[in-house]
Amino acid sequence: MIELRTPIQVKEAVKKVLALKKKEQSEFVLISDCDNRYLAEDILADHDVPPFTRSKVDGFAVRSIDTQDAAKEIPSNFSVIEEIGAGTVAKNHPQKGEAIRIMTGAQLPIGTDCVVMLEHVLQYKKKGSHYFQLEQELNPGMNVSYQGEDLQKGSSLIKKGRRITPGIMSLLATFGYNKVSVYKKPKIGIIATGTELLEVEQPLQPGKIRNSNSYMVASQIRKMGAEPILLGQLVDDLELSYQYILEQLKNIDYLITTGGVSVGDYDLLPEIYQKLGANVLFNKVQMRPGSVTTVAEWNGKALFGLSGNPSACYVGLEFFVRPLILESFSNPYPHLEKVQAILLKDELQTNVFTRFIRGFYHERDGKLFVQPIGLDQSHAISSLAEANSLIIVPANQTMKKNDIVEVLLLEGRGSEWPWR
């Protein structure tokens, strides 16, 4: 009646999941729709930066050779023959003693090789014409940025796999990426199991609770950059549930179920996996919460059987689903980021399984500290909302106040591989 399960280490479980990685697929989206998507191609410079030799300041473009005798006692006089703003190109080529009024960012007129700042000259009018006096010698290149000095055309700026942030958006626009190649969002079906579950809009009934995991999981999935598809709840009937899952699997890339993976009599998932002929990669992991996490593979699709306990469900998703999604985006940091921090709590114990305790980490004086939350019952319910990290307490260890502990960040920038 009671099935025996062999628990495996977290790192082994993650490796088994990552072996299910799917072929990456990309699509083009408009630049205005690409926030937070993952680049499916490197960003290349489509032109030199600066694209042309230009002025760094508001001032006058001149030939440096004409300034070589200028000094406070004997200023040189220049005639202003044209004015150009940014975006316009000078029509004239200044000769000896001639200057062109130039704005910041405008292309340096042919013949000139330096710019004197507006504030550093004395302007005057004579017979309706515009002149200035210069009291200093200028070197060639002064206040000038040369074409390509920052970056040459064709250079690779950002590697594919990066999430598109405002800073990356700036580069995409600069280099003309009106349409951006990004990875397609995997479609991830979410099914809740448990006859005790009500939908969020239903009033409470005796013995029942509302389905909160589906909404939490959908929110996590969106944050990971994939597309959640809420597929409701399983009915308490093996054949109907099997048929429903079989049908849904046609339209999704991965399936997440919450609940129904324990060894209780009413837990359907193990039987459904068997009926599907799915290959169960593992059904017990040496971790708390989430020890009953199950992952199976069916026709190349990952089936994640997460615990119905909200904390266990949350953790299972971050440990196992996140890296599979992010690796399919070529992201080099698919796992939760791991840091070290000083523990602010007397004692955290564990047994043969590694514990992952919800925590709040923060910086003080350049050091990181972490405080467990949700250990007492009164905070258990809101601890998932307050936590920004998971404190790792390795198997068979006790962590004491002021110990250095390892912490996984829920909002961090990810890591290559946090597991020992």
Added chain:
Amino acid sequence: MIELRTPIQVKEAVKKVLALKKKEQSEFVLISDCDNRYLAEDILADHDVPPFTRSKVDGFAVRSIDTQDAAKEIPSNFSVIEEIGAGTVAKNHPQKGEAIRIMTGAQLPIGTDCVVMLEHVLQYKKKGSHYFQLEQELNPGMNVSYQGEDLQKGSSLIKKGRRITPGIMSLLATFGYNKVSVYKKPKIGIIATGTELLEVEQPLQPGKIRNSNSYMVASQIRKMGAEPILLGQLVDDLELSYQYILEQLKNIDYLITTGGVSVGDYDLLPEIYQKLGANVLFNKVQMRPGSVTTVAEWNGKALFGLSGNPSACYVGLEFFVRPLILESFSNPYPHLEKVQAILLKDELQTNVFTRFIRGFYHERDGKLFVQPIGLDQSHAISSLAEANSLIIVPANQTMKKNDIVEVLLLEGRGSEWPWR
């Protein structure tokens, strides 16, 4: 010809902007659409947690009084009179020697007061009926969670003003928030100025560059939780530009312009502010980059005149626009988060203005370190994409390698007030 401007401190400038805070407005959205929105009401528990007294384990619910003589040598025998799963309520009330098979999470049957784990009994059948032997005494409450022991109905769980994360989503679903009251997204118009600007889809032309700021700003605005509205570019004509801005101001809450705020001859914004009769709060700030940042007020609407330089534009938005948006969401941490870190670079200098240098911070052995990026020209162009922080170099100071410096985090969780 050259206007004199009085630079003010960053903290004074931020205070002036925050005085423009608008009245908050909320709206209801479906729970499936509320990711990353800001709560406009506290989340209250609409029921006790647990909502009913329930079993923590898979097993058998019994009366503890019936177990008081059970021991290894003289086990007590129980008759299983009913089976209930999670979500179902027992029809029977066990009497002496009777038990009900119960699943994890199911409501404790009336009359019983404890649950024995499935693994701790010896089950057997007799004449088609179901029995078990119990070899231990159970205390009242064993393996039971009492109604309301975690949380009482009506308690406030999460305060308004918080951004909705997956953990908060779990609470919203648990407590029946099918529709969630969130703050409305302010509509923020974005206009680029500069005759040198091409749109992203245009091929490069002599003397011109593409408009990258509008896309970067829009991406930052979306990340801050507001709605960017791209309003194109100003033409190089005061009257037409004035009319266009006047018309657009009817439909937006704030206006952001990029470029056109310097003292160059072609910079339109100061004249447009004057023509509008806008109240200029400041037009020079003691910071680099972004010293020419201008903020004006017109009919209660903030007009942000940001620099056309991408780094200055980015910083101006994070320092001045971000807190105005987040305060309108009642968020208690509207400013960039500030931490301390160890500087990994020989020397950072400044003059009379405080410098904010793009940096990359990271943790090692529980301490935070920060490395400036983009100081050399070859990285200048991609430094906005690579930076995750801004290193603060206060006016008239020099920071050396291994100094503790203050760092503003671009992806942090925000702060109440980072300015000295």
